[in-house]
Amino acid sequence: MNILIVEDEQSLLESLVAYLEPAGYSCTTASDFKTAFRKLDLYDYYCILVDLNLPDGDGLKLINHLKEDGSKAGIIIISARQSIDERIAGLEAGADDYLVKPFHLSELNARIQSVIRRLRFQGNKQVVFGDLVIEPEAHKVFANGEPVDLTRSEIELLLYLVSNQNKVVTRDSIGEHLWGDYLRETGSFDQVYTHIKNLRKKLLQAGCMDYIKTVYGVGYKFALE
Amino acid sequence: MKLLNKTTLYLVVLTVIVFLLASLAFFQVLRNTTNQELDKALEKERKQVISNPDFFLVAAAADVPFFDRLKVQEDSSGQKIEGEYYDSTLFDNIEKHYQPVRCIRFTLDYSGSIFLFRIFKSKLPSDQLVRRIVLSSVILALVFLVGIFLVRQLVFVRLWKDFFVAVERVKQFEIGKGSIEFGASNIKEFQTLNTVLSSMTRRISNDYLNLKEFTSNTTHELQTPLAVIKSKVELMLQSDNLTEEQVNMIHSIYSNADHLSRLNHSLGLLARIENDQFTGTETIDFSSCITKNIDALFMWASEQDISVTTTIPGNINIRLDPVLSDILVQNLLKNAIIHNVKGGKLYISLSEGNLKIINTGNEPGEDPAGYFGRLRKGKNSRGLGLGLSIVKAICDKYQFGIDYSYHSPDHCIELKFSTSGQRA
Numbered sequence: 001m002n003i004l005i006v007e008d009e010q011s012l013l014e015s016l017v018a019y020l021e022p023a024g025y026s027c028t029t030a031s032d033f034k035t036a037f038r039k040l041d042l043y044d045y046y047c048i049l050v051d052l053n054l055p056d057g058d059g060l061k062l063i064n065h066l067k068e069d070g071s072k073a074g075i076i077i078i079s080a081r082q083s084i085d086e087r088i089a090g091l092e093a094g095a096d097d098y099l100v101k102p103f104h105l106s107e108l109n110a111r112i113q114s115v116i117r118r119l120r121f122q123g124n125k126q127v128v129f130g131d132l133v134i135e136p137e138a139h140k141v142f143a144n145g146e147p148v149d150l151t152r153s154e155i156e157l158l159l160y161l162v163s164n165q166n167k168v169v170t171r172d173s174i175g176e177h178l179w180g181d182y183l184r185e186t187g188s189f190d191q192v193y194t195h196i197k198n199l200r201k202k203l204l205q206a207g208c209m210d211y212i213k214t215v216y217g218v219g220y221k222f223a224l225e
Numbered sequence: 226m227k228l229l230n231k232t233t234l235y236l237v238v239l240t241v242i243v244f245l246l247a248s249l250a251f252f253q254v255l256r257n258t259t260n261q262e263l264d265k266a267l268e269k270e271r272k273q274v275i276s277n278p279d280f281f282l283v284a285a286a287a288d289v290p291f292f293d294r295l296k297v298q299e300d301s302s303g304q305k306i307e308g309e310y311y312d313s314t315l316f317d318n319i320e321k322h323y324q325p326v327r328c329i330r331f332t333l334d335y336s337g338s339i340f341l342f343r344i345f346k347s348k349l350p351s352d353q354l355v356r357r358i359v360l361s362s363v364i365l366a367l368v369f370l371v372g373i374f375l376v377r378q379l380v381f382v383r384l385w386k387d388f389f390v391a392v393e394r395v396k397q398f399e400i401g402k403g404s405i406e407f408g409a410s411n412i413k414e415f416q417t418l419n420t421v422l423s424s425m426t427r428r429i430s431n432d433y434l435n436l437k438e439f440t441s442n443t444t445h446e447l448q449t450p451l452a453v454i455k456s457k458v459e460l461m462l463q464s465d466n467l468t469e470e471q472v473n474m475i476h477s478i479y480s481n482a483d484h485l486s487r488l489n490h491s492l493g494l495l496a497r498i499e500n501d502q503f504t505g506t507e508t509i510d511f512s513s514c515i516t517k518n519i520d521a522l523f524m525w526a527s528e529q530d531i532s533v534t535t536t537i538p539g540n541i542n543i544r545l546d547p548v549l550s551d552i553l554v555q556n557l558l559k560n561a562i563i564h565n566v567k568g569g570k571l572y573i574s575l576s577e578g579n580l581k582i583i584n585t586g587n588e589p590g591e592d593p594a595g596y597f598g599r600l601r602k603g604k605n606s607r608g609l610g611l612g613l614s615i616v617k618a619i620c621d622k623y624q625f626g627i628d629y630s631y632h633s634p635d636h637c638i639e640l641k642f643s644t645s646g647q648r649a
Contacts, residue, residue, distance in 0.1 A: 015456030102452030
């Protein structure tokens with residue numbers, strides 16, 4: 001799956017590529033408006049990540065251009081601006097998601113997959129991993145063909161881990177993904193641990209392999225072996 | 226007291242005092258002068274009498290009632306009087322009343338006897354004169370007073386007009402709503418005043434706008450480097466060959482970068498609330514806002530064995546920006562849970578215009594009202610220390626009352642709000 005990353009901050013751009021390429025994306029980059037514009041005209045992408053504050057133009061105009069062309073690419077805005085107005089403006093311009101910097105790379109990854117799923121497969125795509133089949137829109141999970149009874153929250157957690165398979169996912173990012181930013185301070189990492197524990201138990205009970213590996217002091221990794 | 230009234234008052238008091246003193250002095254001077262004149266005349270007449278005692282003795286015996294009267298009597302007391310002046314009254318047989326007179330008396334040795342002469346001069350004309358003069362002076366004083374009032378209306382009002390206009394304009398100045406033009410004046414001091422006020426309000430407005438812009442830019446600018454740090458750290462954590470020690474250090478960098486970023490985010494929010502960047506005031510269903518947010522927190526509450534009880538009737542409204550409504554409630558609830566104890570209690574009660582949140586918790590180390598200050602945290606708080614500051618900023622903006630009290634073992638926050646239009 002090819003994605004275009006439009007970001008003028010070089011270090012951040014490198015980080016994004018370093019994280020996303022091993023995850024299976026083919027990444028094209030652009031550090032300014034002109035380059036991004038050119039690339040958009042030349043190729044089609046599954047998903048485009050756009051930073052709004054480009055040195056030579058407004059990222060929103062890129063989005064407008066894409067929409068005018070009738071592009072079916074998913075658009076995720078990555079921006080340091082967090083005001084509600086900006087968020088609304090971005091989504092109204094046609095973006096599919098809006099992520100405020102700084103964000104967890106794992107969170108970005110999960111959102112990219114979610115957007116692509118929605119757009120390319122009308123949400124009917126099944127997510128397959130090892131013994132597991134997840135139907136995100138239907139909120140159903142099957143292990144070896146048998147349904148697994150998971151709470152919404154647990155399915156969300158599973159989807160998050162699967163989206164970031166073979167990557168170390170921090171407890172912080174799991175907490176933030178499941179419960180949002182403001183609740184971060186309310187809970188401790190105990191909650192994340194509890195959720196993981198419950199998920200693991202249910203999966204094992206359903207006859208699934210234990211894909212959840214604990215990375216001590218940091219978080220978890222969802223991997224085949 | 227108003228400027229013109231005070232000025233007038235001073236002038237009036239001054240006028241009255243001056244006229245009073247002047248009148249008294251004038252009166253005194255007049256009296257002395259007239260007496261002196263009379264005395265001089267009396268002395269002349271005394272000399273006349275002494276030089277021609279026969280004639281005057283006869284005249285005195287006749288006691289003819291004309292202008293100056295002369296009375297003589299034999300005086301056997303043996304005293305010798307050269308000439309003594311004094312005031313007295315004399316009965317006028319024709320006018321039938323007492324007249325004020327100035328007298329001189331003296332003794333004269335004549336043909337073997339001592340005679341006491343008294344010459345009387347009428348003071349009536351001079352008294353009348355004095356009275357008239359004093360009356361004129363009083364009338365003059367009154368005229369003066371009337372004049373002062375006229376001056377106040379016609380002159381002072383005009384004189385100070387530019388000043389009063391400037392005062393009205395200054396009252397209209399609201400920071401952040403532009404500078405005010407203060408106009409010109411042909412009175413030097415008022416011109417100076419206007420010029421200074423103009424430049425001052427302009428400077429204040431500019432500084433304020435710059436500060437506003439700076440604050441929002443700063444928080445925004447900080448996010449990008451933080452994003453870079455977090456991304457690099459997250460990449461590092463992907464490595465397989467990290468020692469435990471390295472993992473801990475890297476994670477510590479990560480958490481602190483995260484803390485910085487959340488702090489930055491919250492401070493930015495605070496700045497935006499205080500700078501009036503939330504203008505979408507609506508009537509919000511407060512009941513459902515609170516219920517929705519309590520549900521979201523339920524998991525934490527039960528994880529800490531905190532029992533949550535609520536009294537939330539429906540259809541209670543509040544007027545504020547919908548985004549701020551959620552932020553307000555979330556921060557209040559978050560605070561009540563973070564500072565709670567395991568197995569503690571949380572009670573939320575909503576009524577018309579009033580929201581009470583009571584939670585068990587440890588004894589506060591300081592006066593709970595201080596918690597609304599920035600970056601104040603309880604001893605074991607995992608929070609940023611900004612939650613209650615954000616609550617207070619929202620309350621200040623909409624003029625809600627907020628009160629934090631501690632009655633062992635309960636912490637109680639009470640929010641008083643209005644459902645009608647508040648100045649936002």
